[in-house]
Amino acid sequence: MNIARPPLAIIAASLFAGFSLTGLAQAQPAPGPEGSPEGAWRSQIHWIPMTDAAANHHLLQARICRPPSDMPARVVIIAHGTFPNNKKTVPGHCSAEAIRWFLDRGFIVVSALRRGYGATGGDWAEGIAHKPGDDYFRPGLETARDIAATVDYATALPFAQSRAAVVIGHSGAVGARSHTTRSRIRA
Numbered sequence: 001m002n003i004a005r006p007p008l009a010i011i012a013a014s015l016f017a018g019f020s021l022t023g024l025a026q027a028q029p030a031p032g033p034e035g036s037p038e039g040a041w042r043s044q045i046h047w048i049p050m051t052d053a054a055a056n057h058h059l060l061q062a063r064i065c066r067p068p069s070d071m072p073a074r075v076v077i078i079a080h081g082t083f084p085n086n087k088k089t090v091p092g093h094c095s096a097e098a099i100r101w102f103l104d105r106g107f108i109v110v111s112a113l114r115r116g117y118g119a120t121g122g123d124w125a126e127g128i129a130h131k132p133g134d135d136y137f138r139p140g141l142e143t144a145r146d147i148a149a150t151v152d153y154a155t156a157l158p159f160a161q162s163r164a165a166v167v168i169g170h171s172g173a174v175g176a177r178s179h180t181t182r183s184r185i186r187a
Helices: 005-027 097-103 137-155 172-186
Strands: 032-038 043-051 057-065 073-079 108-112 160-169
Touching: 043 137, 057 137, 073 097, 073 137, 097 108, 108 137, 137 160
Parallel strands: 073 108, 073 160
Antiparallel strands: 032 043, 043 057, 057 108
8 A cells, every 4th residue: 555655646746837837828928919809909918028237038018009000109118116016006097187198190109117026026226215325327227228128129119110219207217218219329
């Protein structure tokens, strides 16, 4: 009877490990679009690849909303602010007022979540406590990396104008804009 138990334990452990690994594989998205565009604004989740300062690879979750025309359009990146409840954040919806303003004017709108926010997950790359003496330089550069990866990804889409992008935002996005803009102007 003791002889039968080890094989059952091994089988049970193998099944558990197999299900766990399958769950991990399914939880890891692939770079690029997810599913098909939906609705009047062709809303679609995309996973944007980016590499941090330590050469680690990440995927940033973004919602891309597109105007009705099939002509290549200008791109606007709406960068979210830095706030404490970052794990519950979702990319902006196409029906949001600011997003609709740009869609109504023919822009593709990209609302991406930086590292540490919502489904993008991972460590909070900005890592600041918003108190006197905080180092905003390093977190600003990390924010700029995420935003620059988003600009590069969005302007490479087949339905986007490759040299026509605008980045808007507030809070954490403000310091990153000048770094992102300078890197795009040099290109």
